Amino acid sequence: MNDVDLDFLLGDAEDERPSRRRPPGSRVQQRRSRKRRRRQRRKGYIATVFAMLVIVGVLGGGVYYGVNVAREVLTPKDFTGEGHGEVEVEVKEGATATDVAQLLEKEGVVASARTFLNVIGAAGKTSSLQPGVYTLRKGMSAEAALKAMLDPGNKVVNRVTIREGLRLSKIFTELSTATGRPVEEFQKAAKEDIGLPSYAKGRLEGFAFPATYDISPKDTPKTILSRMVERFVQTAERLDLERRAKELGYTPRQIMIIASIVQAESGRLEDMPKVARVIYNRLSRNPPMKLEMDSTLMYGLGKYGIAATNEDLKSDSPYNTYRRYGLPPGPICNPGDHAIEAALNPADGNWLWFVTVDPKRGITKFTDKESEFWKLREEFNRNRG
Structure with a gap:
């Protein structure tokens, strides 16, 4: 673009002014002035275009960077294959x-x-x-x-569910099967310091809390049993075992013995508070009344069953509550929280007997009359065939 073209585009401010006489000799200066102004305008135009290009470049770079960042956030890195x-x-x-x-x-x-x-x-x-x-x-x-x-x-860990009411010997067998460790290792660990409360008197039976446990290869028999005791302690604290036992006039250990009998004798959860009431009624009877529970007798004999034979009844075991008054010397199984709660909060009633008349369906009937009890026994025998 030459000077004439630029003049045409930009115009000449002096051309718009009314014509007037100029002093002689000033035309050269005026032409030089116009040329200077045109050069300045060209520089300004170029600077403006350059500035715009810079701004567009910066914005474009920012957008590009932002897109890359967004892509990184939305599509994070990943490995390929199976490792x-x-x-x-x-x-x-x-x-x-x-x-x-x-x-x-x-x-x-x-x-x-x-x-x-x-x-x-x-x-x-x-x-x-x-x-x-x-x-x-x-x-x-x-x-x-x-x-x-x-x-x-x-998954390296074995998940083991210990059911309510299992005897300690059965728990050791199940843990041995799950871990591959000998039963003897669990028997030995049960005698070590595994966190038992003082009222357990060093015996784990009754205090190996039934629940589901994840066992890793790194776990030893001691750590496994300690975890079970810890779960019991947590349950005892939640149920406020020591305070509520004292209010009932019993020790925490006695409550756990009662809870173990409740667990072993109950066919259904709703029967547990009633079974507990029968135990308390018999213990407080005057003159004294034996508990006469098959579950305690069978535990002492190391047997399983719901009906003791005449030969069984002759046992001298301290767990034979047909011959001995009061509670047996310790828990006969490991009760769950429902049985413990039933022992702490027995139902109201005068019952002295109960019979699970239909073991298959878990139907248990309660009575406070001995004559009614014998009728229930006959019903039980009929259902057994």
């Missing part, structure tokens, strides 16, 4: 999906906790992860890691 090596990862009780994801990232199993959360969320398995120890690999894709954790074969 390599081997690593054990322990998921604690109560751990959330986020806790597990962060643990997997920390152990190098997955590349990103966020990726794992995205995968588990898309699969609808957020609440499917179970506590335990898992054998996994490092550098696994999030999808492969989730699949491995949902496979029971990768």
